[in-house]
Amino acid sequence: MNFNIALSARIRKSPFFDKTVAEGVSLFSTYNHMYMPVSYGDRIAEYWHLINGVTMWDVAVERQVAIEGPDAEQLIQYLTPRDLKKLVVGKGKYVPICDCRGTIINDPVLLQVNQDEYWLSIADSDLLLWARAIAAEKNFKVNICEPDVSPLAVQGPKAEAVIAAFAGDWIRELGYFDFASFELEDIPLVIARSGWSKQGGFELYLCDGSKGGRLWELVREAGQPMGIVPGAPNHIERMESGLLSMGSDTDDWTNPYEVNLGKFVSLSREDDFIGKSALTIIKKNGIKRRFVGYLIAGDPYQGSSEHRWTVLDGKDKAGFVSAAAWSPRIQSNIGVGLIDQKLATPGSVVTVEGTSGTTSATVSALPFDIPAP
Amino acid sequence: MNFNIALSARIRKSPFFDKTVAEGVSLFSTYNHMYMPVSYGDRIAEYWHLINGVTMWDVAVERQVAIEGPDAEQLIQYLTPRDLKKLVVGKGKYVPICDCRGTIINDPVLLQVNQDEYWLSIADSDLLLWARAIAAEKNFKVNICEPDVSPLAVQGPKAEAVIAAFAGDWIRELGYFDFASFELEDIPLVIARSGWSKQGGFELYLCDGSKGGRLWELVREAGQPMGIVPGAPNHIERMESGLLSMGSDTDDWTNPYEVNLGKFVSLSREDDFIGKSALTIIKKNGIKRRFVGYLIAGDPYQGSSEHRWTVLDGKDKAGFVSAAAWSPRIQSNIGVGLIDQKLATPGSVVTVEGTSGTTSATVSALPFDIPAP
Numbered sequence A, B: 001m002n003f004n005i006a007l008s009a010r011i012r013k014s015p016f017f018d019k020t021v022a023e024g025v026s027l028f029s030t031y032n033h034m035y036m037p038v039s040y041g042d043r044i045a046e047y048w049h050l051i052n053g054v055t056m057w058d059v060a061v062e063r064q065v066a067i068e069g070p071d072a073e074q075l076i077q078y079l080t081p082r083d084l085k086k087l088v089v090g091k092g093k094y095v096p097i098c099d100c101r102g103t104i105i106n107d108p109v110l111l112q113v114n115q116d117e118y119w120l121s122i123a124d125s126d127l128l129l130w131a132r133a134i135a136a137e138k139n140f141k142v143n144i145c146e147p148d149v150s151p152l153a154v155q156g157p158k159a160e161a162v163i164a165a166f167a168g169d170w171i172r173e174l175g176y177f178d179f180a181s182f183e184l185e186d187i188p189l190v191i192a193r194s195g196w197s198k199q200g201g202f203e204l205y206l207c208d209g210s211k212g213g214r215l216w217e218l219v220r221e222a223g224q225p226m227g228i229v230p231g232a233p234n235h236i237e238r239m240e241s242g243l244l245s246m247g248s249d250t251d252d253w254t255n256p257y258e259v260n261l262g263k264f265v266s267l268s269r270e271d272d273f274i275g276k277s278a279l280t281i282i283k284k285n286g287i288k289r290r291f292v293g294y295l296i297a298g299d300p301y302q303g304s305s306e307h308r309w310t311v312l313d314g315k316d317k318a319g320f321v322s323a324a325a326w327s328p329r330i331q332s333n334i335g336v337g338l339i340d341q342k343l344a345t346p347g348s349v350v351t352v353e354g355t356s357g358t359t360s361a362t363v364s365a366l367p368f369d370i371p372a373p
Helices: A017-022 A043-052 A072-079 A127-138 A159-167 A169-173 A209-226 A235-241 A276-285 B017-022 B043-052 B072-079 B127-137 B159-167 B169-173 B209-226 B235-241 B276-285
Strands: A027-031 A034-039 A055-058 A064-068 A104-106 A109-114 A117-121 A143-145 A150-155 A179-184 A187-192 A201-206 A229-231 A289-296 A309-313 A316-321 A323-327 A332-340 A349-354 A357-364 B027-031 B034-039 B055-058 B064-068 B104-106 B109-114 B117-121 B143-145 B150-155 B179-184 B187-192 B201-206 B229-231 B289-296 B309-313 B316-321 B323-327 B332-340 B349-354 B357-364
Touching (some): A017 A055, A034 A055, A043 A055, A043 A229, A043 A235, A055 A209, A064 A072, A064 A127, A072 A117, A072 A127, A104 A127, A150 A209, A159 A169, A159 A179, A159 A209, A187 A209, A235 A323, A289 A316, A289 A349, A316 A349, A332 A357, B017 B055, B043 B235, B159 B169, B159 B209, B187 B209, B201 B209, B235 B323, B235 B332, B289 B349, B309 B332
Parallel strands (some): A055 A229, B055 B229
Antiparallel strands (some): A064 A143, A109 A117, A150 A201, A179 A187, A187 A201, A289 A332, A309 A316, A309 A349, A316 A332, A323 A332, A349 A357, B064 B143, B109 B117, B150 B201, B187 B201, B289 B332, B289 B357, B309 B316, B309 B349, B316 B332, B349 B357
């Protein structure tokens, strides 16, 4: 089904918006109260560019929740179950954030940009409100804001060559989630080895929204020899790679253990953090559901699923498929979602109530096995 | 500019979604992580139906934050600057909610549905997270959730006749924001005299999402003699009426006094509430900006503004236009937005940097004066 998206001030345009329009963006979603490009017309072609080449994505929707001040570290530690004792400036960390019931409410990447200044590069929920509520009630001495910072992702196996072309070879030494400041012309950036794909790549955190157009042009030019094309977070690749989409794959009761993020929960920490007692009980009792892949029978899907599909075990509801599409590399329809723990073993056969009818599906481990080309 | 909207599970479909599609919905926005119908193809025709007849709107995006438990009243009172001592079951209240800086973060309608159970019918921000954060840190004994409740609005001068046709004449006695439970066939509803227009109307809070399609049909049938048509919150009418669109008209520093909501702030309350000390200082110092209307010169706009426009006083930035469109009744382009207090007097002349160039505009009081037909 095709519908237009309304443009109004309640949802914000990215600093790269005009450039994405000039490039022919055709499909938008919204994320963190902003418009997010989803496709330029051919999501399968964009998929192959990501797998084999290099693509550039307007992901300004990854807003930063900046926390600075004398109690910033204490607040950050209280917000996440992850132990951050080894955090240093210049090395990012993936930090799931839970509420006091142990439910994941966001899964940002944390960047300590200065001694007392942190950015949480957030998924799609109002973590700014959450952090401010907690800070105020705890009387933490911090300032919390959304700075003028907008990531542009460069993703794919040739991404490193693109970034090195304009920033220099030093970026080749950056480890995963490492980041550093850089000025391109007069454009202030933070360059990080990160991004929402498993094809390798970088994110350029633009620190001056007025220069979005120029940054886009410079990256486009630098990437020309590598065949860079505009793209967007790719739902097929992210499913193949088992990347979590917060709010899509998670619901109001999803805890980190269910979605394979238990390794980021440090129950042995001596200090308190939000969700600690709930997560302790959840861990003790064991999880009831798990985030898995599905290999779904039937003709290749055109496009992708529009909403959650129900997964059945016989006649009983056993979980859901939160996203589904045809995988060109696996040569099967694939999906991801939460399923009852007893069916989470790869090979379990279930029934999926998809848009085009009821079909059978086989549970798969995540990430999916990708056959050699 | 026309772009398609991506459909995926991260943004939810309303219980009325399929019906709105069958009715020919053509334009969507998103709101509270859901798809919101914005138009069925002719927003001017929808405007006239709202002004002269009756329209039905899928506003399931007005999610409810339900708070129940022994400390529910205490939490509600702590969340809003409004004094709720006179709150009773069955009478709704408009309750702006601020953070500790005095910034408006949501402006819900509060419904006390039972002695210890409240619904906040929210605007577009994650108030569920906010309320849970506050409740947990304050150790309030409450349960907070988003129940299966989805409003359907019936708006326009003939709305009362439509609701009375299926619910009975008792609804004619409901005062503004009054509400009561009702069963239509086996569909559990709360019927309230409310809605985001000044043309009169009701909201039907559907309390069982599985029955959205049937409710739509029943309202459509009941409204047939009155000429009901599908519609949506109408940006032209809301500007004419001076209704606030949180997140569009407000920014990260907008306090209730700036947007004419000072009457809902009870600084004389003896109990504490979030933002009390900040709002006390803001009130004492006086506001720097005000929410006003603009009569904007030039040819009639086709469509509406896509993003905020800058308002200039000479060469100095003096505010913004957060929404603008042609008003068929005023026979002028109109807009709303925040402007420097010194220019907030009706009649002030400013410059607007609109999409189609720079034009002059005259500040107007809100609501706008509507010429007699």
